[in-house]
Structures are given as structure tokens and as C-alpha cells.
Amino acid sequence: MEIKNDLVQCPNGHYYNAAVHTACPICGNVAVQGGQGNFPPTEKPGMGAAVPPTGGGAGNFPPTEDPNRSGGGAMPGGIGATEPAGGWSGGGGVNPFSQPTVIGGDMAAAGQVDPVVGWLVCVDGPVRGTDWRLHAGYNYIGREAGDIHIQGDSQISREKHAMVAYHYKNRTYYVGPAEGRNIIEVNGEPVFNATKLNSRDVITIGTTKLMFVPLCGEDFAWDQEN
Secondary structure: OOOOOOEEEOOOOOEEEOOOOOOOOOOOOOOOOOOOOOOOOOOOOOOOOOOOOEOOEOOOOOOOOOOOOOOOOOOOOOOOOOOOOOOOOOOOOOOHHHOOOOOOOOEEEOOEEOOOOEEEEEEEOOOOOOEEEEOOEEEEEEOOOOOEEOOOOOOOOOOOOEEEEEEOOOOEEEEEEOOOOOOEEEOOEEEOOOEEEOOOOEEEEOOEEEEEEEOOOOOOOOOOOO
16 A cells, blocks of 8 residues: 655644644644644744742743852952941951951050070071061960961970060060979070070070070160050
């Protein structure tokens, strides 16, 4: 039996054999041999079912935000940071993270820098070549905390192993033990109480040796009152 093929396209875009059907069997919901009818009309490209917009963007995607307006997860003080309800705590309503960080010199008083009075220079040990500034009063030495940090020497206590002090009235320097367990030495001699320091003295603390270099003395001293 010969089957004639006369392929045509209906107004809805369906193709069918006009030699067999007088009208589009798909649009007319007519069962076709070997298949099932009841198909929806073919839609034009790009005309699928639209997804309701959400949050002002296309489809289910949120709208793109301005790069200068980050969401609520932004770090405090960062780009787009939002002030918490009630203002920044303890800051008088000022964002504490936006304040400039002062690098260098300890602040002795408002607007004044605690001036350097001398230095300790590591001449032997894990941080050989490093130097630290000394200020008037007590300068505590520790491995991780204090005015002078000597990292990498396990024989130095975490904090307040020893101290170096400068007395501005008589322009003299002293070194002594603090709360450290290991004995300190000056020029190879053990020190159990505060001992006067002289220029180029070498302090041994743990496996580290520190040379003392003074700034103040008979020729120069900071005016403590000013």
C-alpha cells in the first residue's frame, strides 16, 4: 500500500500530512496513528512562560546592587557599612572603624608622642638585627606581649620576663628581672635586682643578646614638663 506524503504546516506551526488529514490533527486534538494528539500549540522562540520578577530583577534573581552599597553582611566600617541601631557603642555615634590608625610612637597624652630615650638592638639570637625603642619609665620585655617583643626565643617568658627603665630626673637607665623564670645577665654577669645600665652594655635574656644604646644623658635629655 502506497502512502502519499503531502507535508504542510498549520498556522500554529505544526507539520502534518495533508494526504491523510484535511486539517492539523494536533490543533484539532485528533489522535494520530502511532502517536497521541492533544499537544499544545508550538510557541515562538523566546516566548516561554514568563517567571514573575522578584525583588526588582528579571526572573527569580535579585537586582544587582550598587557596588558601593553592600548588604547587611558587610564588615563594620567597610564599604556600605550600616550603623547599628542606637549608634556605634562607645564611640559617641562615630564609626570606630573609620578612624585613622596611628602607626609609630606611643601616645603619652592627647596630641603628644612618648619620645624615644634609647634603643635595644639584638646582636645575637632568633631576631638578630632587630631594634626596639625605649621610652621613659618601665619597658617590659616578653616573647609575645609587652613593650619589647622577642619572638622565636622559647626561653623568654610570654610577658614581663624582664624590664628596662629610664629615670628622667637623673637621666639614668636600669635593667632588672620582672616575672620571668630564667635569670638574665648583663655583660655575662647574673642580675637579680635592678642594675644600672651603661652605653653598649649587653643584656642576655634566654638565648637572645641585646645591646643597649642610650639617647639621653649629660649632653641631651627631653624636657619632661613639655
